[in-house]
Amino acid sequence: MIDWRKWRHVTKLDPDKPITPKDVAAIVDSGTDAIMLSGTQNITRENVASLADMLKDYDIPKVLEPSNTDGLREDVDFLFVPSVLNTDVAFWFMGAHRIWVQNFRIDWEKVVPEAYIVLNPKSAVARVTKAKTDILPKEAAAYAECADRFFHFPIVYVEYSGTYGDPEVVKAIRERLHGSILYYGGGINSRERALEMSRYASTIVVGNLVYEPGGIEKLKETIVK
Numbered sequence: 001m002i003d004w005r006k007w008r009h010v011t012k013l014d015p016d017k018p019i020t021p022k023d024v025a026a027i028v029d030s031g032t033d034a035i036m037l038s039g040t041q042n043i044t045r046e047n048v049a050s051l052a053d054m055l056k057d058y059d060i061p062k063v064l065e066p067s068n069t070d071g072l073r074e075d076v077d078f079l080f081v082p083s084v085l086n087t088d089v090a091f092w093f094m095g096a097h098r099i100w101v102q103n104f105r106i107d108w109e110k111v112v113p114e115a116y117i118v119l120n121p122k123s124a125v126a127r128v129t130k131a132k133t134d135i136l137p138k139e140a141a142a143y144a145e146c147a148d149r150f151f152h153f154p155i156v157y158v159e160y161s162g163t164y165g166d167p168e169v170v171k172a173i174r175e176r177l178h179g180s181i182l183y184y185g186g187g188i189n190s191r192e193r194a195l196e197m198s199r200y201a202s203t204i205v206v207g208n209l210v211y212e213p214g215g216i217e218k219l220k221e222t223i224v225k
């Protein structure tokens with residue numbers, strides 16, 4: 001059994017972005033604990049299949065993070081399924097989920113629910129889900145406490161996708177958590193940032209960096225365990 005709770009570093013690959021087999025091999029070899037297949041925009045069965053195919057011969061843990069209701073793959077170790085807390089659009093908290101469950105036979109052993117707090121207003125995920133990003137640290141922390149104590153979400157995910165977040169917000173959230181594992185993602189591109197967010201988050205997620213020139217070398221610097 002893979003213990004996802006022990007992961008410290010996850011690399012998020014976007015099925016919508018091209019990547020070479022050589023880069024995939026280097027990422028798998030980097031020391032990252034798991035690969036997540038995820039994105040908000042233009043995620044299709046075809047582009048997920050082609051990325052999953054590139055990963056199929058590697059035994060690194062693989063997670064599919066579905067962002068729409070039309071796909072499901074069996075050849076991953078986990079399905080991390082997001083719900084967005086800081087939106088008034090219930091569809092993104094519990095709506096898409098109902099459709100997904102109606103459409104597919106779900107292997108619940110693989111499912112790990114994630115409570116997202118989306119904080120970069122410019123990100124695709126914030127725009128799509130109409131996230132209320134203009135919130136105080138104490139409001140973000142209260143969302144996290146609800147996710148943990150009220151809903152028992154295994155993961156609270158502080159999402160600054162595309163930009164580096166405020167460590168004070170992540171700290172405030174961490175201090176209010178009891179059982180949920182804290183994920184942080186957004187703008188990690190150096191050892192310094194990785195260390196700073198790893199003080200509060202159990203697991204840091206690196207995405208965009210691997211698509212930048214020289215990014216895979218830099219990815220290695222962000223693996224601080």
Ligand SMILES: CC(C)=CCC/C(C)=C/CC/C(C)=C/CC/C(C)=C/COP(=O)(O)OP(=O)(O)O
Pocket residue numbers: 014016038039040041042065066067068069081082083084092093096097098100116123124125126128129159161162
């Ligand atoms: C229940 C099911 C199966 C689907 C709904 C799941 C939800 C709530 C989706 C809403 C969007 C979301 C939280 C997606 C998670 C993945 C994520 C945040 C990817 C990063 O997205 P961006 O970096 O903003 O977008 P792009 O990289 O696509 O531009």
Ligand SMILES: O=P(O)(O)OC[C@@H](O)CO
Pocket residue numbers: 012159160161162163184185186187188205206207208209
């Ligand atoms: O792409 P970046 O900014 O590294 O963010 C990582 C991840 O949290 C995106 O969902």
Ligand SMILES: [Mg+2]
Pocket residue numbers: 014039040161162207208
């Ligand atoms: Mg992205």
